[in-house]
Amino acid sequence: MPDKFDAIVVGAGVAGLAAAYKMAQEGLSVVVIERGDYPGAKNVMGGVLYRAMTEELIPEFWREAPLQRPVVEQRFWLMDSQSAVTTGYKTKEWAMEPYNCFTVFRSQFDQWFARKCTEAGVVIINETLVESCIMENDRVVGVRTGRPEGDLYANVVVLADGVNSMLSRQLGFHKEWEPRQVALAVMEELKLPSEVIEERFNLDPGMGATIEIYGDSTLGLVGTAFIYTNKEHISIGVGTLLSQVRQLKVRPYELLEYLKSHPMVRPLIKKGEPVEYYAHLVPEGGYKAIPKLVGNGVVVVGDAAQLVNGMHREGSNLAMISGRLAAEAIIMAYKIGSFEARDLSPYEENLRNSFVMKDLKKYKNASHLLEVNPQYLNEYIPATNMALHEMLTVDGMSKQEKQKAIIKRALSRKSLFSLGKDVYKAWKAMK
Amino acid sequence: MHIIVCVKQVPDTTEVRIDPETNTLDRSSAPAIINPYDSHAVEEAVRLKEQFGGKVSVISMGPFSAVEAIKKCIALGADDGYLLSDKKFAGSDTLATSYILALGIMKVCQRKPYDLIFCGKQAIDGDTAQVGPGIARRLGIPQLTYVKNISSVNPEQKEVKVHRKLDEGYEVVTAKMPCLITVEKEINQLRYSSLPDMLRAARYQPSIYGALDLNADPLMMGLKGSPTSVLKIFVPTQRGQGEILSGDGQIVVNQLINGLSSRLAQNI
Numbered sequence: 001m002p003d004k005f006d007a008i009v010v011g012a013g014v015a016g017l018a019a020a021y022k023m024a025q026e027g028l029s030v031v032v033i034e035r036g037d038y039p040g041a042k043n044v045m046g047g048v049l050y051r052a053m054t055e056e057l058i059p060e061f062w063r064e065a066p067l068q069r070p071v072v073e074q075r076f077w078l079m080d081s082q083s084a085v086t087t088g089y090k091t092k093e094w095a096m097e098p099y100n101c102f103t104v105f106r107s108q109f110d111q112w113f114a115r116k117c118t119e120a121g122v123v124i125i126n127e128t129l130v131e132s133c134i135m136e137n138d139r140v141v142g143v144r145t146g147r148p149e150g151d152l153y154a155n156v157v158v159l160a161d162g163v164n165s166m167l168s169r170q171l172g173f174h175k176e177w178e179p180r181q182v183a184l185a186v187m188e189e190l191k192l193p194s195e196v197i198e199e200r201f202n203l204d205p206g207m208g209a210t211i212e213i214y215g216d217s218t219l220g221l222v223g224t225a226f227i228y229t230n231k232e233h234i235s236i237g238v239g240t241l242l243s244q245v246r247q248l249k250v251r252p253y254e255l256l257e258y259l260k261s262h263p264m265v266r267p268l269i270k271k272g273e274p275v276e277y278y279a280h281l282v283p284e285g286g287y288k289a290i291p292k293l294v295g296n297g298v299v300v301v302g303d304a305a306q307l308v309n310g311m312h313r314e315g316s317n318l319a320m321i322s323g324r325l326a327a328e329a330i331i332m333a334y335k336i337g338s339f340e341a342r343d344l345s346p347y348e349e350n351l352r353n354s355f356v357m358k359d360l361k362k363y364k365n366a367s368h369l370l371e372v373n374p375q376y377l378n379e380y381i382p383a384t385n386m387a388l389h390e391m392l393t394v395d396g397m398s399k400q401e402k403q404k405a406i407i408k409r410a411l412s413r414k415s416l417f418s419l420g421k422d423v424y425k426a427w428k429a430m431k
Numbered sequence: 432m433h434i435i436v437c438v439k440q441v442p443d444t445t446e447v448r449i450d451p452e453t454n455t456l457d458r459s460s461a462p463a464i465i466n467p468y469d470s471h472a473v474e475e476a477v478r479l480k481e482q483f484g485g486k487v488s489v490i491s492m493g494p495f496s497a498v499e500a501i502k503k504c505i506a507l508g509a510d511d512g513y514l515l516s517d518k519k520f521a522g523s524d525t526l527a528t529s530y531i532l533a534l535g536i537m538k539v540c541q542r543k544p545y546d547l548i549f550c551g552k553q554a555i556d557g558d559t560a561q562v563g564p565g566i567a568r569r570l571g572i573p574q575l576t577y578v579k580n581i582s583s584v585n586p587e588q589k590e591v592k593v594h595r596k597l598d599e600g601y602e603v604v605t606a607k608m609p610c611l612i613t614v615e616k617e618i619n620q621l622r623y624s625s626l627p628d629m630l631r632a633a634r635y636q637p638s639i640y641g642a643l644d645l646n647a648d649p650l651m652m653g654l655k656g657s658p659t660s661v662l663k664i665f666v667p668t669q670r671g672q673g674e675i676l677s678g679d680g681q682i683v684v685n686q687l688i689n690g691l692s693s694r695l696a697q698n699i
Contacts, residue, residue, distance in 0.1 A: 003630055031630070037462075123633045128626070148625040 005029045008154040010130045012039035015302025016160030017113045018323030024120040026331045031123045040110025044280035047228045049104045050317035068103040068230035069208025079215040080385035084264045139296030156339045157298045163281045165304035174291030179243035181285030186252040187237025190272025215381035222370045283308045287364035294344045299326045311363045325350045365429045432485030434476040436549045438469040440500035441556040465500040468551025477508035486510040506624040506632035517641035524657035529565025534645040548611040567611035579615040
């Protein structure tokens with residue numbers, strides 16, 4: 001008689017581990033199946049972990065989890081080829097408990113999170129690929145792994161198998177993602193002494209900063225770049241829609257090299273020794289790409305459910321919430337002893353009522369707008385840089401004359417009407 | 432048949448770095464793995480168990496984290512695992528380690544005596560190949576090192592016949608059991624563990640024995656019991672390409688003498 005569990009979770013990322021942890025706490029028997037050598041071995045993100053959603057699972061996790069730095073400042077750059085318009089926000093409050101977010105290394109954090117799961121009673125199997133779901137009478141009853149005697153049965157299967165989610169595709173929950181529904185992100189970790197990092201980023205010891213970069217960081221492709229501070233490393237990366245990478249035939253490492261050699265970026269990362277290189281796909285389809293989330297005996301969470309807010313670089317937090325909400329629905333279903341789609345549907349309802357879906361809905365047209373209207377990145381950001389350049393360069397011209405010149409130039413390139421149209425479109429996509 | 436396998440958790444030497452300032456191994460930079468030769472030892476033991484019946488017990492000495500290495504052995508088909516772990520063991524060289532492991536084997540085999548003991552031919556972090564033979568000597572049993580094939584096992588006659596790898600060719604040796612065998616990688620191909628074995632391993636918790644459980648003599652273990660001490664670890668400096676002189680004999684000899692004397696002058 002093969003083992004039977006209450007729940008099988010496919011994938012030990014933060015979505016899968018969140019679901020497993022919650023279910024095990026409620027006494028369900030849970031197994032997590034991970035294809036990497038260990039949890040986190042294959043998991044990549046820029047590196048920001050949000051406190052609130054992690055704390056809902058593990059109170060005061062920051063006292064024991066392997067974190068890099070609490071983020072006390074978030075900066076935003078609108079970058080042109082030789083300049084940048086910068087803004088940001090820094091607060092003392094984020095340097096104190098309970099903090100806002102942290103930079104982390106996923107390979108470390110996920111291993112720690114997995115250990116918490118094991119302590120809660122979760123069984124974790126590594127180095128094992130789930131090839132398909134086992135179906136009986138139109139419902140998922142288990143999974144088939146690539147190992148000998150590899151079938152495993154459970155009342156419910158949680159698909160947390162990441163951005164490509166072959167399993168939910170096999171179930172017909174979504175089609176293969178189109179290249180405009182995923183982004184390709186590449187990043188590097190550059191090693192630098194912590195004092196150097198703190199000096200360059202104007203940080204108190206142990207504190208961290210993030211920089212999100214828009215504009216001339218992506219060789220004209222729709223995407224964003226980022227620089228995050230870790231204890232003794234700087235993470236630097238860039239993500240662009242896969243469709244654009246393909247269309248414009250840019251190699252991912254060229255994007256990263258361009259960013260690293262940019263005059264605005266170079267001084268921050270000087271002498272940083274590259275120690276790791278990562279590349280990963282990021283769900284970017286947003287609200288419209290969210291697949292079917294619930295079936296008979298099965299739910300989909302995290303990246304597999306396209307739950308990433310590209311505009312605010314949020315993903316791990318949405319993953320954790322979806323994992324937790326899925327677990328709560330499964331626990332309810334467990335109490336009534338039925339795991340049909342209708343019993344699991346509170347997961348989807350609660351997700352829709354949470355900020356997760358509300359935020360994704362709000363920005364449902366944003367990346368598409370940028371893709372079909374490259375002028376936002378390619379014209380307006382340089383124009384903003386130019387405007388400030390003129391305003392702030394002291395050359396004997398009066399400020400009034402400067403203003404006139406700026407407006408005149410803006411209108412010489414675009415009619416007032418098309419400018420107004422772009423503003424309206426942007427407002428509509430962001431409202 | 433009761434087969435013991437000694438395993439060691441080692442840093443993955445393909446990823447280990449040496450700290451150039453302190454000249455020590457930076458173990459934190461490398462993931463811990465089971466010594467590759469030892470996995471083949473476990474595989475061979477499990478194959479013999481499958482053929483002749485009995486059980487396979489794995490023993491490791493190391494920190495608590497070595498539990499992971501033992502779990503891997505369970506996934507490979509071992510029945511039981513024992514971790515010998517104690518602060519007093521820290522700093523043991525090969526002599527002390529063989530002492531502790533020999534005591535561990537005697538403890539584990541109190542009720543069920545061993546027929547065979549397997550070890551990897553050496554650990555990839557130290558490359559000494561001394562612990563296996565040390566255990567055999569302490570237990571007073573024959574040792575068969577660098578074994579690349581076990582051609583026959585006869586449990587009734589208590590005899591085993593193996594091929595030992597030599598620099599050129601191999602040697603066929605017969606020994607009485609119980610004996611200790613250290614294995615080469617080519618002895619077998621590791622299996623792809625079945626899912627039930629993976630599940631068993633994930634849930635398995637090995638027994639842990641300390642110095643008191645083993646009645647170990649404090650003077651025989653740890654730094655006190657270790658005559659070897661590591662004075663320095665360093666990365667060998669890269670040697671530049673040699674200079675090749677060619678041409679007429681007399682000229683080349685003169686060039687060589689001039690070259691050598693100027694180098695000598697530089698060094699003085």
